[in-house]
Amino acid sequence: MIPTIPQPRAARIAYGAYVALFFVYLALPLTVVGVFAFNNGQFPSLPWEGFTWNWFFGDERPMIGVFHERSILRAMGTSVFVAFCVALLSVAVGLSNAFLFNRYQFRGKSLLYVVMLLPLVIPGIVLGISILVFSSTVANAAWDAAKVDIQALRPGLPLVILGQFSFIATIATLVISARLQKFDRSLEEAALNLGAGKLTAVRTITIPFLAPALIGAMVVAFLMSFENFNTTLMLVGSDAPLTIAMFDRLKEGSTPLLNAVSLLLMLGSSLLALVMILFQRRR
Amino acid sequence: MKAEAKLGFVLLLTPLLLWLVLLIFIPHIDMFLVSLRERVGVGKYETSLANYLTFFREPLYLWTFLRTAVMSTVATAITLLIAFPVSYYIAKIAKGRMQSALFLLCLIPFYVSELVRTFGWMILLRETGLVSNLLQWSGLVDQPVEMLYNDAAIMVGLVYTSMLFMVVPLVTTLESLDDSVIEAGYDLGGNAFSVMREIVIPHAAPGIVSGCIVVFMLSLGNYLTPTMLGGKDSLWFTQLIYSQFIVRFNWELGAAFGFMLLFLSSVIVWGMLRLTGQTLEKTMG
Numbered sequence: 001m002i003p004t005i006p007q008p009r010a011a012r013i014a015y016g017a018y019v020a021l022f023f024v025y026l027a028l029p030l031t032v033v034g035v036f037a038f039n040n041g042q043f044p045s046l047p048w049e050g051f052t053w054n055w056f057f058g059d060e061r062p063m064i065g066v067f068h069e070r071s072i073l074r075a076m077g078t079s080v081f082v083a084f085c086v087a088l089l090s091v092a093v094g095l096s097n098a099f100l101f102n103r104y105q106f107r108g109k110s111l112l113y114v115v116m117l118l119p120l121v122i123p124g125i126v127l128g129i130s131i132l133v134f135s136s137t138v139a140n141a142a143w144d145a146a147k148v149d150i151q152a153l154r155p156g157l158p159l160v161i162l163g164q165f166s167f168i169a170t171i172a173t174l175v176i177s178a179r180l181q182k183f184d185r186s187l188e189e190a191a192l193n194l195g196a197g198k199l200t201a202v203r204t205i206t207i208p209f210l211a212p213a214l215i216g217a218m219v220v221a222f223l224m225s226f227e228n229f230n231t232t233l234m235l236v237g238s239d240a241p242l243t244i245a246m247f248d249r250l251k252e253g254s255t256p257l258l259n260a261v262s263l264l265l266m267l268g269s270s271l272l273a274l275v276m277i278l279f280q281r282r283r
Numbered sequence: 284m285k286a287e288a289k290l291g292f293v294l295l296l297t298p299l300l301l302w303l304v305l306l307i308f309i310p311h312i313d314m315f316l317v318s319l320r321e322r323v324g325v326g327k328y329e330t331s332l333a334n335y336l337t338f339f340r341e342p343l344y345l346w347t348f349l350r351t352a353v354m355s356t357v358a359t360a361i362t363l364l365i366a367f368p369v370s371y372y373i374a375k376i377a378k379g380r381m382q383s384a385l386f387l388l389c390l391i392p393f394y395v396s397e398l399v400r401t402f403g404w405m406i407l408l409r410e411t412g413l414v415s416n417l418l419q420w421s422g423l424v425d426q427p428v429e430m431l432y433n434d435a436a437i438m439v440g441l442v443y444t445s446m447l448f449m450v451v452p453l454v455t456t457l458e459s460l461d462d463s464v465i466e467a468g469y470d471l472g473g474n475a476f477s478v479m480r481e482i483v484i485p486h487a488a489p490g491i492v493s494g495c496i497v498v499f500m501l502s503l504g505n506y507l508t509p510t511m512l513g514g515k516d517s518l519w520f521t522q523l524i525y526s527q528f529i530v531r532f533n534w535e536l537g538a539a540f541g542f543m544l545l546f547l548s549s550v551i552v553w554g555m556l557r558l559t560g561q562t563l564e565k566t567m568g
Contacts, residue, residue: 007475019372022365023385026392029403029443032413036406043411093298100295114563115303121496121552121563122307122545123504125521129528129541130310133317166306198287227396229507230521234528243398250402250511262399269394277387 030266037259055260065260072261075245082157082241083225086164090221091214093165094172098180101173119167128234131163156237163231168224172217179213180206212279219276223269311545318538334539344523344540351520352547354434355502358441362449362498363491365442370453371483375462386454393447401511404440405431408512432514440508445501449494456490457483492559496552503548520544 037056041049059068067073101113119127132155139153152158183206191201207214229243236244242265246258321333338344373385392400407413408430418424430436460483468478484491509519524544527537556563 015368015372015376019369019385022369023388025443026389026446029400029407030392030395031403032406033399033403093302096295096298100292100299104292104295106292110564112299115307116299117563119307121500121548123500123521123548125504125506125524126314126541126545127307129524129537130314131306132528133534133538134310134313137313137317162306166302169302223394227398229397230504233506233525243396246398247507250398250405254402254405258402262395262402265399266395270391273391273394 033259033262034266036256037263039256039259042255055256064257069257071245072242072257075240075242078157078239079226079242082161082164083222085161086168086225087218087221089161089165090168090172091176091217093169094176094217095210095214097169097173098176101177102180116170116173119170122167124167124228124230125234127166128163128231131159131166132234135159154237155235157239159235159237160232160241163235164225164228167231168221171224172221175217175220176210176213179210183209215279216276219272223272226269314538315542317535318542320535322535334536335543337536338539338543347518347523348520348543348547350518351503352551354437355441355499358438358445358502359495359499361438362442362445363495366446366449366453366494367491370450370457373450374454374457375460375465389447389450389454397444397507400444401440401508404436404443404512408436408439431512432517434513434517437509437513437517437519440512441502441505444505444508445498448497448501452490452494452497453487454490456487460486488559489561489565492555492561496555499551499555500548503544 038051038053039049039055040052053065056065057067059065097116101109135153139150142148142150142153187205187209188201191205192198196204226241227243229247232241232244233247240248242261246261249258318334319330319332320328321331323329338348369389373382373389377385405412409415410427410429410431412430414430415424415428418428419426464482464486465478468482473481504521506519506521506525509517510522513519520540521544524537524540527533527540552563555561
């Protein structure tokens with residue numbers, strides 16, 4: 001079943017139709033979320049009450065738009081902050097890991113590599129509760145021993161960042177390693193021959209070569225953190241990131257406000273994805 | 284020079300070890316220890332298997348556990364069945380620009396939060412939703428139909444949510460299969476069915492395995508989709524963990540549940556790797 005092997009016309013058409021149907025299925029939920037963001041009514045469902053921008057810019061009840069809804073804006077800010085921290089941390093550790101696995105031979109290396117992959121096959125909710133349990137063990141021990149209350153170890157943003165980092169770091173490592181493996185070591189040696197120090201060679205030759213992977217890993221880590229739900233759910237304190245805040249609202253019933261937020265999210269993440277693709281194509 | 288290399292090695296090894304030991308290894312051991320505690324008085328604990336006994340003795344817990352496992356397996360199988368023809372089309376039939384465009388189209392929905400995707404299905408499936416309205420309009424039913432809050436809705440959501448993680452590894456492995464190998468299969472008298480069974484599927488096995496592992500894991504550990512599409516009483520195992528931890532504050536039992544979930548997913552992942560002779564490095568790395 002490849003183009004060079006003739007197939008009956010009917011079979012080809014049926015196959016094409018199936019694939020088309022698949023893409024309709026993929027697009028359908030996102031399309032309805034987007035369309036109902038403009039519904040001039042209280043519910044994101046039929047009947048269609050006409051077109052409005054109020055769910056974005058409205059500033060009086062009952063239609064308060066995204067840009068006037070304080071709690072949603074704050075949650076968005078929280079998410080951006082968390083995602084940025086997670087992305088920086090993951091890329092830093094990922095870069096270090098990539099060099100370690102690429103440049104050094106040591107005993108237990110392959111075992112360590114497998115262990116490094118494990119966070120990907122641990123359910124997110126289990127990662128969340130294990131970190132929750134351990135951090136409160138430490139916090140309680142600190143309280144019993146010295147009567148100090150370490151706020152950072154109670155549910156809240158520091159734990160959310162650590163929890164998300166614990167598995168996103170693996171992904172960053174894989175993305176950066178893949179690019180480092182393609183690097184031609186002789187370029188670095190040439191720099192050394194020309195009198196550069198080892199660190200200078202890495203900084204001026206290897207890091208620029210890795211730049212697309214570093215940016216790619218950064219964007220992927222940012223997006224994964226932004227949309228993470230399971231791990232965050234177990235570690236969240238009083239200031240909730242966007243996914244948790246939206247989940248809480250959704251449980252109480254939905255208004256097209258949530259559609260408007262979702263549409264903004266879709267635009268934001270496709271923009272980021274596009275930037276990443278363009279950047280990688282340019283290289 | 285030697286000392287310098289050693290220093291570099293230690294500097295690079297430290298963050299990795301800190302991460303794996305402090306965030307993965309010790310927390311899981313600690314969780315296991317907590318799951319072995321039994322509260323015998325205020326602030327007094329004893330080591331026992333009581334929490335695990337509770338899990339095995341209470342039919343609701345065990346039933347939810349098995350139900351989650353079976354439904355995740357079914358969701359994985361359905362995802363594979365839907366994704367395979369599409370991946371084959373993208374990898375082998377579409378060419379050039381069309382190919383990369385289709386592949387990109389597959390990726391886009393998954394840059395968006397799972398919450399948004401689930402919300403989309405809620406708008407489609409609920410009583411006042413689009414599907415219900417469409418059915419009434421076409422005259423197939425004469426009153427609104429509620430399609431949310433049942434197992435089929437959960438299944439639709441799970442399959443949709445994990446589609447990407449099946450399509451990407453499948454397209455990658457199928458692309459690496461040379462067309463001439465398929466042609467040779469036909470030249471040697473094979474038909475579409477036997478070529479598929481003896482050439483294409485064995486070649487795609489690593490992709491199939493890694494796709495299945497990830498999809499199964501994601502379904503098993505999913506909380507959002509069963510809760511939003513299946514309702515509060517949809518009996519998903521992660522909901523039990525959540526309610527023990529956050530609602531009832533019974534961390535000992537919650538930790539035991541968490542460990543059972545981890546155990547189940549590890550056994551299935553390990554079993555799948557063994558069965559197909561793959562390794563974790565090859566399928567994930």
